[in-house]
Amino acid sequence: MELIFEKNRKGSPNPYFPKEDPAGSRKAGDVLPKGMLRTEPDDPNKRLALPEMSELEVVRHVLGLCRRQVGIDSTFYPLGSCTMKYNPKINEAVSRWPQFAAMHPLQPDSTAQGTLQVLLELEQGLCHVTGMDAVTLNPMAGAHGEWTGILIIKAYHDSRGDKKRRKILVPTAAHGTNPASAAMCGYEVVAIPGTEDGLVDLKGLEAALGDDVAALMLTNPNTLGLFETDILKIQKMVHDAGGQLYYDGANLNAILGVARPGDMGFDVVHMNLHKTFSTPHGGGGPGAGPVGVKKHLAEFLPVPFVKKTGDRYEMSSDRPKTIGRVGAFYGNSNVYVRAYAYFRTYGRDGLPEVGKHAVLNAAYVLAKLQKTYTRPLKNPCMHEFILQPTKEMLAKGVRTLHLAKRLIDYGYHPPTIYFPLVVNEAMMIEPTETESKATLDQFVVAMEKIAKEALETPELVINAPHSAVVGKVDETKAAKDLDLRFCACE
């Protein structure tokens, strides 16, 4: 598809912005406000490089681009570890109400009572679903929440004079942001091995625990889509060694309303509101990564926070042992409004249906596809699962990357691939609760057709996608020799 600049047609008819006619009566200033007229001399090098196009051409160009967008509103998007669920449009609409969207973060609290009430009630809702005692809405992404949570753990140990705890334990299957956050807080990261079943290796954990360990970071279900069935033992081992247990809530969708990290013994949890609680994502934000803590850590939470006295709400920074500010103002408030609307829509009785259906949908697709693909882990899956190409496919030269790209030709967004790193040729599929059985069945048929092609016409799969605007790009060259400039020229 041509870029809009390449569509430049000199002299395209545009009746709405007539050319200035120096000889006639119509001047540019009659059409456009005087203050908007350019005053530079008519030097061609200084002219705005806007393409000359008619309105119809612009509309067609933009609509053409829209049609090429892939998103949850246009197709099934089984991107594992990302919870690409459908987000009800009413939440979007509510977050755009001027009563929320036109607020200024510096306006007096007395004029923001409704918004402050929403924020406080959202904190309470998040406490309820995670089993935590206090929540901060400050962090603006999951990784930002991790960083905040680890700083809170550090402040806690420091406040007790326990300064020798220099290590954070992270399972080998963890998301890369976990070790990165720990390292950014100045900790040494120690990898904890997994068992053949994909769970935390208790012997490995025991060997790593000691009075120099500040915390263990864990997701449950873990990044392989499996529930850590030894979680109560794990929490006891960590706490007995004086450490804290950190919950990476990226996979909270699987247990929403059914089980709570707080009840499993976690001390700190971050939530990715842009995954579990209704914010479209995948395009780079905005997101939100609120952090919940147990009582003994509440005094270290960042500031500001919403305080309620009688029936009045105010923003306060009166928290003497706080780790301080982790961002400007109080996070991404439009994301909070969506999450609040989501909470209110489902209610206490509805939320457990989210977790249950997310798991049911994943288990259904897995049960179908394990007949055609290799399933590396045998434990029951939660809301997502991992498959691999079969030996026969690999023998034909067909790898996970090829299968994923071929899905594009069938109209699907590819699943997450080569993550977690501990599984060779991993293909991680997360259907989410919002997909119907009919959609899942169609996806299964596409995956089965691709499996057949992989064996009978492997070149077709290896060279996919065939229908996309851009074919297979040379990713190594793109990484090593990145060139993002647009050249409208020659």
Ligand SMILES: Cc1ncc(COP(=O)(O)O)c(C=O)c1O
């Ligand atoms: C397991 C896990 N942890 C942490 C994160 C980081 O979250 P964010 O992208 O919001 O920073 C992700 C993101 O996909 C994740 O899947």
